[in-house]
Amino acid sequence: MPHDTRTRMIEATVAALQRHGVAGMSFTEILDASGAARGAIYHHFPGGKTQLVAEAAARNAQDIRAQLAALPAATPRTVAQAFLTLVRPVMQQSARGGGCAVAALTIRADAAAASDELRQVADAALASWTGQLTERLTTAGLGADQAGDLAVTLITLLEGAHVMCRAAGTVKPFDQAARATTQLFE
Numbered sequence: 001m002p003h004d005t006r007t008r009m010i011e012a013t014v015a016a017l018q019r020h021g022v023a024g025m026s027f028t029e030i031l032d033a034s035g036a037a038r039g040a041i042y043h044h045f046p047g048g049k050t051q052l053v054a055e056a057a058a059r060n061a062q063d064i065r066a067q068l069a070a071l072p073a074a075t076p077r078t079v080a081q082a083f084l085t086l087v088r089p090v091m092q093q094s095a096r097g098g099g100c101a102v103a104a105l106t107i108r109a110d111a112a113a114a115s116d117e118l119r120q121v122a123d124a125a126l127a128s129w130t131g132q133l134t135e136r137l138t139t140a141g142l143g144a145d146q147a148g149d150l151a152v153t154l155i156t157l158l159e160g161a162h163v164m165c166r167a168a169g170t171v172k173p174f175d176q177a178a179r180a181t182t183q184l185f186e
Helices: 005-024 027-034 040-044 048-069 076-095 116-139 144-168 172-183
Strands: none
Touching: 005 027, 005 040, 005 048, 027 040, 040 048, 048 076, 048 116, 076 116, 076 144, 076 172, 116 144, 144 172
């Protein structure tokens, strides 16, 4: 079954946020990528760009959280290695100019990006990822505090690697951080 217009617009917005951030994305790009008519923007998103961006980032966050929930939790090392394997293709995209749709909400390049509403969406998304990783690490045998600290470290590695891989044009910074993280379990 084909996606409805609203869903296609959200998916196109996630992709635009990953490529350009909030300030660089345009309604024209979203309409072209989703095949929606110009009137569809305010019909589906009466709050305009802020609503569209917030809903796209929240949907992206929900999808990622579901992937994190599926990580195997035999041991803490297993969780960390599965996480690193899961996000490596994302880092390859970052090396080619991509980025994180959720992190894009925190970059204050224009009034829409600076909105407190979008910052709160990003905060909730990152907290949900950290919470999900904490749950997996706790299931794998770590205490709650240690699991929470490691979860924050892994999400910080992910977000920092987006920036470094994009700047370097290579996945090497991620690979270095992944090796160092894996060595923590030896």
